[in-house]
Amino acid sequence: MQLESADPPIVSQARAHAARTAVVAPEGRFTYADLLDASARVASALLAGADDLREARVAFLAAPGWHYVATQWGIWRAGGIAVPLAVSHPPAELEYVVQDADASIVVADGGFAEVLRPIAERNGRRFVESADALAADPVALPGVDEARRAMIVYTSGTTGKPKGVVTTHANLRAQVTTLVQAWEWSADDRTLLVLPLHHVHGIVNVLSCALWSGAACEILPRFDADETWRAIESGRLSLFMAVPTVYNRLITAYDQAPPERQARMAEGCRRMRLMVSGSAALPVQTLERWRQISGHVLLERYGMTEIGMALGNPLRGERRPGFVGLPLPGVAVRLVDDEGGEAPPDTPGEVEIGGPSVFLEYWRRPAATAEAFRDGWFRTGDVAVVEDGYYRLLGRRSVDIIKTGGYKVSALEIEEVLRTHPAIAECAVVGVDDPDWGERICVAVEAADGSAVALDELQGWARDHLAPYKLPRDLRRVDALPRNAMGKVMKPEVAKLFAAGGG
Template sequence: MNLPLITRAEEHNERTAIITDAGAFTYQDLLYFSSQIATSLLQNVEDLAEQRVAFLIPAGFEYVATQWGIWRAGGVAVPLCIVHPRPELEYVIKNCGASMIIAHPQFEDILRPIATEHNLRFILTSDPLPNHLARLPKIDMTRRALILYTSGTTGKPKGVVTTHHNIQAQVTSLITAWEWTSSDRILHVLPLHHIHGIINVLTCALWAGAECYMLSKFDAEVVWNRICNGDLTLFMAVPTIYVKLIAAWENASSERQQSMTAGCAKMRLMVSGSAALPVQVLEKWQKISGHFLLERYGMTEIGMALSNPLHGQRHSGYVGQPLPQVEVRLVDENGELVPPETPGEIQVKSPGVFLEYWQNPQATAKTFQDGWFCTGDLAVVENGNYRILGRMSVDIIKTGGYKVSALEIEEVLRNHPDIQECAVVGVADAEWGERVCAALVLHPQRQLTLESLRSWAKEQLAVYKVPTKILIVEELPRNAMGKVTKPKVVELLR
């Protein structure tokens, strides 16, 4: 059978699918180029039969055509991160057992040596494509489709395997919840080796027959220019991007600010995800754009699980309720359901939940309990809405017998007039089990002592939540998705 994504694209033939600096491309263009790429990949075999194809291509039409080409040839797409150094790229290529690498010419120097060393087929996006199209294989929905590597805050990243059926479930859940239609137009500013950019933005847009404007890299001024055009209907980003857009807005002339605000007003939905959204960022963005950002919760292994409503009341600091087709429950350390308003681990069951960690059956088995995926995230339900308390590991600090949420402390510290950004972690301590410690980025020309911070914080936090040690840093360590890497913060504070 043809993949539903392809069948749907055939219905939208002449409509615009992708717009880039290089021009506009229709669904028909996408279908034709992806079938040429699939033909080239097949090279006299009938079906790639789940061979892994790693590819490193900047955001744009070639990225999408390549991803679709891999799927249509029966392969498993393994997108690589454009900012990763060689050792990290090589780790993914070796770990997934890729048989070929596809690269944009700008990445030839870094990837060709890896292909040569491991005897892999190497293809450049600039290589000529065949004119004759092969008969493409019929792809069963239960086949593996995609391997994404988790941001790996602990140990080496694991390959998260999703099937075509998992992807369809993730996409249709969001299309229902957020009411995507073919008249939507979205600006794509997110990395394309991560579920947020691949599923929530790109695949949802193309499934709906919508238009997706792709920027090869994030630039706040370019993003604002696109928003000012006033023809976008949707925008999705991570908190760090909203912070950069706010800074650009604050530096703009009042005339330009009015045009920026007017462009936001024309959109029907703006979403924030991938990391906790600080309340002050949400409030600033609301003043600028008129939008109360929709926060949602998901992860690479499950797609999206919880979301604030498209229509109706959204609450800052909350991630709403389960999405369509998704079941969510909270359990205690013994796997028992917790009573109302009691923190518990988020567990998820849905057709969108991933198949396995690539060639890691132990890790896969460990992460499921009676068919429920154990997220390792702690949450509480208050007035019917879920509030994330943090990772059960890094964001939950056990100090002096208390369980403390690092995210809760960070939210308070960010309101301090001298603090621009912060990361709160637990550092092992013989007396307390863990001490609450904080790495702080201060506003320019500001200074802060531990004593003055503690006396300020004690007015807003229980004393056991107040940091006992601080470290002033120029910037917080982050991974490719802009998430703060807490283990590195712990190392700094040691």
């Protein structure tokens, strides 16, 4: 039974694709009609006799799969604000989000009920299991205006407590439609989701773009290199989106496979029309190795939780290694100097973003919201330069731009060079306060298998590739660089390795 209502935009889109496959997940295969019915039932359970949640926050924890999608859509259709929780987070971090968002309802699928139920009870919040919500009888649902708040996604919080980024249904429409246009999504597409669903890369770029378009989205409960390769080998996928860490693991799995399977892997890649990388800088060596394996030049793009995607290399046209491309449709981009004036041509500047995809606010943080904007433009904190129309990121103003010996140096540039050293598998460059240099250039290194790297040897090698003032002055070897859930290196944690000084 499906009762009509004034739906959020993405739900309205689904009605045109009722008979098509929407989601393939561990729980089974589901059509758009199934999704409309299931989300209506979830919405009805959340309403519990009320006519509208009126932007009440609903925090939910579900493994990537059918329950996640039905719950997210059910929250939206009930008039609530969806607050996705991270399956990788410990109870203390989950409780922080529940409290900070002031969630009145907490939803969990079966596997997480015993984690969230005590949190809900301690904080006096209503607790709902997703299976029970999916079994509810549908009732009339409220109309949901696009101007309403739709979602709060918490930033990774490399410094301080995470902030809740609030997007409206109109913001989500803008974020999705710019990618649908730029990447030419259609109902004939089929994609594989291997990314976390508490982050815009998974929520917007993969899941929501697929469901907006009438496409099919296969969902793995967690990334597994072998399972991912099997899906690629099948030839049924047309798009794939991931982070550099995922591509590196797929490369490792490919290199370990026998030749006959490697041939199937490569053929599966070549049958796809698009492969995208984002959420962290894509090393050029990863791009080149993936091109050798797959025949694809990975499309690198740039975005943030607060803005969705803003820049991207073109679907049709030159994709430049080391560049994040051109402004996406409907997105306004400018570079500004330290005083907020327009940066001169060929000069680095801070990236600022305008347009309908930009978020509404940081949840209950008016001072932080005000500080994040300048004359209506969102201040990303990222520094870039435009070369022949293409944007090249130089790093974060506060983290990746190092002021050493009177020079401004890009940590990302140094990392790209050092990754080409045969003894280095991965590295992270940071600036650390230094009385002589202002900031001392330091590098943390993951060594290649069986390799050893010493500072003096690395400096000698790097002199052929980097200006003297860009050479690392300190080195630490680590088993693994500290990363967040999206695989992005947490530079403040790296910097702590060098806080005590010494070489």
